[in-house]
Amino acid sequence: MQIRKGGQIPSSEITSEQDYLDRRTFLRAAGVLGAGLALTPSMLAACARDDARAAGASQDALVPTSYEDITTYNNYYEFGTDKEDPSENAKGFRTKPWTVRVDGLVKKPADYALEDFLKPAKLEDRVYRHRCVEAWSMVIPWRGFPLRDLIARVEPSPSAKFVEFTTKLDPAQMPGQRGNVLPWPYVEALRMDEAMHPLTLLATGLYGKPLPNQNGAPLRTIIPWKYGFKGTKAIVRIRFTDRQPTTTWNAVAPNEYGFYANVNPTVDHPRWSQSKERVIGGGWRKKETLMFNGYANEVASLYSGMDLRRNY
Ligand SMILES: Nc1nc2c(c(=O)[nH]1)N[C@H]1C(S)=C(S)[C@@H](COP(=O)(O)O)O[C@H]1N2
Ligand SMILES: [Mo]
Numbered sequence: 001m002q003i004r005k006g007g008q009i010p011s012s013e014i015t016s017e018q019d020y021l022d023r024r025t026f027l028r029a030a031g032v033l034g035a036g037l038a039l040t041p042s043m044l045a046a047c048a049r050d051d052a053r054a055a056g057a058s059q060d061a062l063v064p065t066s067y068e069d070i071t072t073y074n075n076y077y078e079f080g081t082d083k084e085d086p087s088e089n090a091k092g093f094r095t096k097p098w099t100v101r102v103d104g105l106v107k108k109p110a111d112y113a114l115e116d117f118l119k120p121a122k123l124e125d126r127v128y129r130h131r132c133v134e135a136w137s138m139v140i141p142w143r144g145f146p147l148r149d150l151i152a153r154v155e156p157s158p159s160a161k162f163v164e165f166t167t168k169l170d171p172a173q174m175p176g177q178r179g180n181v182l183p184w185p186y187v188e189a190l191r192m193d194e195a196m197h198p199l200t201l202l203a204t205g206l207y208g209k210p211l212p213n214q215n216g217a218p219l220r221t222i223i224p225w226k227y228g229f230k231g232t233k234a235i236v237r238i239r240f241t242d243r244q245p246t247t248t249w250n251a252v253a254p255n256e257y258g259f260y261a262n263v264n265p266t267v268d269h270p271r272w273s274q275s276k277e278r279v280i281g282g283g284w285r286k287k288e289t290l291m292f293n294g295y296a297n298e299v300a301s302l303y304s305g306m307d308l309r310r311n312y
Helices: 017-030 041-049 051-055 067-072 085-089 114-118 147-154 248-252 296-303
Strands: 099-104 110-113 124-131 136-146 162-167 187-191 201-206 220-222 235-241 276-279 286-288
Touching: 067 136, 099 114, 110 114, 136 147, 147 201
Parallel strands: 099 235, 136 276
Antiparallel strands: 099 110, 124 136, 136 201, 162 187, 162 235, 201 220, 276 286
16 A cells, blocks of 8 residues: 555355355356355355356356465555565454444444344355455455444434444554554444445455454455455444544545545556556456446446546
8 A cells, every 4th residue: 555565153154165166166157146246055056056047157257366365465454564464463363252332323332242243144155356456456255244234233323424444453462553554543434325335244254264364353344346445354343423534544645545445447546557457366467447346337326426536
């Protein structure tokens, strides 16, 4: 970035990586993997029976990046600024016990033990494009649930216009927080309609397994049409507010990292182009970056009438 560059799931529900890939190969052939399609186990089964559709392969198939690449090439400055640092330095990070505070303009503010927070959640598997502002990308099979389900449960007041997410502050466990590479803790925020969008997830896993620490365990946000930095790892607080919150990267370098940070190949970062991306794994080929990261059909209407050059 700005820096010199550089709940337990029953085992019966855990899909092995190979299993996952096998099913995905089939689904891909069936052409059913579209943007933001939620893949529940029953859907996977139903799709697998649908031989007829196997003929029409999707043009824009989403091929998941390997588990190895997803879990060793990370941005998580609390655990270091090199891509391989988080997988090394987050190994012993303790995510139990874990409390999530919900506060601000909300009818049911509370400190939730993570288990209670997750109890009502119906976990789903979703394969999303993941585009970092540094112009690289992956495809990640997340496990999680729509943020809107949680928002509905806690009942924000009508005056709430934004939701803010805060990462854990724990310099004893997070070596990066002992330096000032960023102001800590890491904070991000979404407009309420973005937070309520069905594509927006609270993720607790990937590849059908619990989230590895380096990917944001035990809980993180995923907003697939935005640059990766809009997603907050290791969330301890969700606050509803009527004012646009101050967010970490936007505060550090507002001319480089906008509040919206929607993936947009036509608006370059001041120091590099955003028109293409390096695909992590598979030879690091380059591909064209898609408007809203390929989710324009689903999300473009959220920004109608907005100047996306100003609101980058
Ligand atoms: N707390 C915290 N969250 C964070 C970051 C971070 O440094 N700290 N990096 C962001 C950036 S720049 C990206 S691209 C994604 C990376 O997620 P991944 O490592 O799972 O690919 O996490 C985002 N969330
Ligand atoms: Mo990023």
